[in-house]
Amino acid sequence: MRIIQFYLLLVAAVFSLKDIHASAGTFQLVNKTVISWNDTSRMQFLHDPTVYSEGWDTLAHSKFWKEIMCLSSDTFVLNIAYCRKPIEKMHRATWMNLTEDQKLVYKDSLSFVHCIDSSKMIYVTGGKGEFYEVKKVLPEIGRAIRIFEDNNCDPWYAQTILLIESPGKNRNKSSAGALGPFQLMPAVARKYGLIVNKTIDQRTDLDKSAKAASRLINGACVPGIKNILNEKGIQYRESDLWFRLLVLHAYHAGVGNVRCVLNTLNPTEGGIGLFMNIWQTTCGSFKNESQNYSQIALGAITRMEELIGESGDTVFLVTGDRMLREYSKKNQKTFDTYNFLTTCLKKYETDFIDGMIPFEYFMKRVGFIRKELTELASVISNSEKEIVLKKYPAEESHVNYLAAQLTKRQRYQDAISMLKINLDMHPDSPAVYDSLARAYRLSGDRKTAELYMKRSSGMSRHNNSQTDIR
Incomplete structure (x- = not known):
């Protein structure tokens, strides 16, 4: 009985000691296996338990900026300025198309509907997912931590400054x-x-x-x-x-x-x-x-x-790879498999846009999934094959969306590569030539941009004349 009591006291003392360290603001060094598209390595990060034990993570301001970091710049969040409470999300173009008077009226209506005091300002904050590319900076954190330690400086600052x-x-x-x-x-x-x-x-x-x-x-x-x-x-x-x-x-x-x-x-x-x-x-x-x-x-x-x-001791920089590891043909219903594989495609799209994989690796993964979908189509009815065997990407607008996201991140060559897929699929579309012209212009290649712009203008005139004839 005394042994049990001693053990319980010892455990209590250990947990008490942990609490003391946490309240003192000490951080913990955490080692993780980080897997990228072409490498696996051990990396070091810092974990500060006081962020959670003191409740900093629960503050509306912390939650607000965490969400903003995950949103595209296409999204605007209308929020109460003093507490950063989100009220409504709106597409960037919708907000920008309003006149200044319309914007004021809209804010006033939100204040009325949500019972916000008229003295409280409403901010419009754009998503900053293109800027806060946290995954890209992870490999640099361990190096910076060591340099700060070598210079007798708190390494917490190294990690936090690199993140923001x-x-x-x-x-x-x-x-x-x-x-x-x-x-x-x-x-x-x-x-x-x-x-x-x-x-x-x-x-x-x-x-x-x-x-x-x-x-x-x-x-x-x-x-x-x-x-x-x-x-x-x-x-x-x-x-x-x-x-x-x-x-x-x-x-x-x-x-x-x-x-x-x-x-x-x-x-x-x-x-x-x-x-x-x-x-x-x-x-x-x-x-x-x-x-x-x-x-x-x-x-x-x-x-x-x-x-x-997210994944215990392992950090997957490529979310598509993490998901595809779980792929199995066994005991899977046909359309469950189809949904799983199309979700994998979407994950790889995000990985590509986030700069976690190069264009060649992205297309290689797309090719593998398309092969699996082709095999899947061989065992289903003819009426369902068209759904499974649709071209990737399915529509011209989808490729344009991916290219636009890459352009926002100044990844012009990758955007051009995606748009050339569109050109192969839609060789008679003036919009494709126009998008390529813009991408080349932004990349600094004005000569090639002019060639695509002339082709786009010529096709538009031709299409207009055809319309007049009909």
């Missing part, structure tokens, strides 16, 4: 001039040891920019936040999630602007309550974009946690 600043787009430059995976401004980059001139820009180098970012955080951001909190007598631990989020704000907006906000609020303690107030406060250059920064960070963290936790 310019995920998977190391050569993206912001309107303000920030560049690279850590979006460093030229002067800041030079101050912390990088070469930035007309011929060399080391901000696009992951290792060098990670080292510079760690120096910036250790040399300016963390000390700046500590000074502000010490002046106000607010207790903190550098491992507290709210402290780390303040440091992120300093990284993005500058210590001076964070000080301005905190002086306006004059808080006596940190935590979720402090951030609920920060998200409603502007001061100096700390405005809406700055308010969003920590909200986006929380959304990105919870989204990544879901992504790496």
Whole structure:
């Protein structure tokens, strides 16, 4: 009996210790097997249990940005500004076609229907799935973590900044001039040891920019936040999630602007309550974009946690491959198999659009599934064969949709490859030539774009004359 009591006390102590670590804001290193279309490797990520134990993941702001990161820019979400509660989704074109007066009337009607106080603003936020390509940045996180650790900087910042600043787009430059995976401004980059001139820009180098970012955080951001909190007598631990989020704000907006906000609020303690107030406060250059920064960070963290936790120890970057692994012809009803395979096709489309697989691999997978569908068609009635053996993709508009999604991600060559499939299937369609002309123009090949545009114009005139004859 005493042994059992001792064991129960020991277990309780262990769980209590875990709770203490969680409340202290310590993170856990998590190793995962990451499988891409052509490689399998072990990667390291960070898991911060306080995101969940303290309830940051349940905040409406966190949920809102997590959803926005998963939506295409074709989708607009009308939401209550102060709490980020979604009210309604609308197609981008529908909203953009409204006049300014119509937009105001529509917002007023939403306020009335949903009993929203007239003093509360309604924001229109576009989906940002094309920007927040989290899967692309996963292979870089482990390297950045090690560099931050080597420079005695909290690696939590490495992972979080990579997730939100310019995920998977190391050569993206912001309107303000920030560049690279850590979006460093030229002067800041030079101050912390990088070469930035007309011929060399080391901000696009992951290792060098990670080292510079760690120096910036250790040399300016963390000390700046500590000074502000010490002046106000607010207790903190550098491992507290709210402290780390303040440091992120300093990284993005500058210590001076964070000080301005905190002086306006004059808080006596940190935590979720402090951030609920920060998200409603502007001061100096700390405005809406700055308010969003920590909200986006929380959304990105919870989204990544879901992504790496979907399949236990394994992370499948190609969702089509993960699903196709479960494919079996045995004991399957014909149309259950058909539905399964067509779902696999849709998964591969998403993988291709997300940049997880190249065009050649995408078409190889499509070819395999088409072969399976052909075999399936041999054992069903003639009336059903047409459904199963339809061409891939089924319609001209479907290929145009895929090409448009690739174009939004500036993947012009892949868009052109898809449109040429359309050209093979619909050689007499002016719209196909027009789409190819636009894709070539965006890719920088104006000469080829003009050839396709002339062909499109010629076919349109011919079709119009044929219509007149009839």
